[in-house]
Amino acid sequence: MNIALVTGSAGLIGSESAAFLSDKFDLVVGIDNNLRQYFFGKDGNTEWNRNRLEESLPNYKHYSVDIREASQLEPIFKEYGSDIKIIVHTAAQPSHDWAAKEPFTDFGVNATGTLNLLEMTRLHAPEAVFIFTSTNKVYGDNPNYLPLVELETRWEIDESHPYFKDGIDEKHSIDHTKHSVFGASKVAADIMVQEYGRYFGLKTGIFRGGCLTGPNHSGAQLHGFLAYLMKCAITGNHYTIFGYKGKQVRDNIHSHDLVNMFWHFYQNPRPGEVYNAGGGRFANCSMLEAITLCEKITGNKMNFSYSETNRIGDHIWYISDLNKFKSHYPGWNWEYGLEETLVQIHDGIASRLAGSAI
Template sequence: MKIALVTGSAGLIGSEAVAFFADKFDLVVGIDNNMRQYFFGADGSTEWNRNRLAQAYTNYQHRSADIREVAQLETIFQEFGTDIKLVLHTAAQPSHDWAAREPFTDFGVNAVGTLNMLEMTRLHCPEAVFIFTSTNKVYGDNPNFLPLIETETRWEIDHDHPYFENGIDEHMSLDHTKHSVFGASKVAADIMVQEYGRYFGMNTGVFRGGCLTGPNHSGAQLHGFLSYLMKCAITGNQYTIFGYKGKQVRDNIHSWDLVNMFWHFYQNPRPGEVYNAGGGRYANCSMLEAIALCETISGNKMNYQYSETNRSGDHIWYISDLTKFKQHYPGWDWTFDLKETMSQIHSSMVSRLAPTI
């Protein structure tokens, strides 16, 4: 039997992976205890997505385990053993604002939980491919010291800079920078995943995500900016822009395109390798540009306010350079541009909110 094990399986990337891998593996086992609801309240609950997966995929099995607890994980790994061919670790505490409230919880989930998953994989299915969803926050606020230029709707990097054409590559330093508590815990996990590849020779891969998005995101104010923004466009709830004149830029990758990157890596893994993963120059926007797009798609004028206080350690401009991944896996490319992705988010959100609007 060939099994894919997915943590955070009811979240955005985890649920996309379940759907993607359901016809490629005999069994997909998901681990998710809905801690997102603890982090972000009712807006963040993934219970609806867990139920959707259970109904949609007959070869999906769910386990409500806490990745911080080795004993709970060991039960699962002992049950399936070497039949596990892929471990996709997407579970995380994903907000750098929230992390400062409970650093022990944040580090426990992001760093200790990742170490637990690595060690269970090494002990029970060492030949499996282990893929980790890291974050561009491992670079801290180093991107903010690039030569940036203010335009009418966005910040942009100087046209003469090497990063202008394709964005920020994997050689940007992780040191001498403010990461946020969240960023620091993800650095610890990121480096450990690399080390299990380089030291133990395991098939590990690290994907440093930009803005990950898609129609199955449980967006909340503190995480999932495009999803939550569209929700506010539909409901009329007030949205708050934090700093940088609303011109801060993010690249945005559809969850399907990201999981397709994982699939390419799985078929030809490079132990301990690191890749930036985002929309690159293909799909990116500023906050002001995202608001305009939400208004166009929803047909509603957005209700938003501006706060001069930016989030500590937040990026002013970040666009991922995917050149290395595309060189290693030339069969991969983006499928969904920003407008298509946002249209899907709108359709999904309208459906989910139908009983309340």
């Protein structure tokens, strides 16, 4: 039997991974205990997405266990063992604001949970490909010290800088900078996944995501930028822009395009390799530009205000350079542009609101 194991399987990237892999493996094992609801309240509840997977994927099997507890993971790994061919680890505490409230919880989920999964893989499924969703926050505040220029609707990097053409590459330093508590816990996990590839020889791959987005995101104020923004545009709920005049720039990658990156890596893994993963120059926007798009798609004027206080660890301008991944896997490319993704997010949220799923 060939098995795919997905952590955070009821979340955005986890559920996309489960659906993507379901016709490629005999069984998809999902691990998710809906801790996102604990982090973000009812907006973060992923129960609807778990139900959707169980109803739509006949070969999906769900386990509501806590990755912080190796004792809860070990029976699953012992049961399936070497039949596990791929592990897509997306479970995380994903907010730098929330992490400061409970550093033990944040580090437990992001760092200890990742170590538990790596060790279970080494002991019970050493031939499996291990995919880790890291984050651009491992670079800390370093991107904010690039030569940035203020334009009418966005910050942009100076045209003379090497990053102007394609964005920030993997050689950008992750050291000597403030990360936020969340960024630090993800650095610990990121480095450990690299080490299990380089030291133990596991087939690990690290994907440092920009803004990961798509129609199945349980967006909340503290995490899920485009999904939460669109939800506010639809409902009329108030939205707050935090700092940088609303001109801070993010690149945005559709969940399908990211999981397709995972699939390309799985077919030809490079142990311990690190890749930036985002929308790049293909799909990016500032907060102000995203608000304009949401208003265009919904036909509603957004109810928002501005706070001068920026979030700690927030990037002013971040666009991912994907040239390294593209050079290693030339068959991959983006499929979903920014406006198309936002339309999908709109339709998904509107449908769930109509059915009172969120």
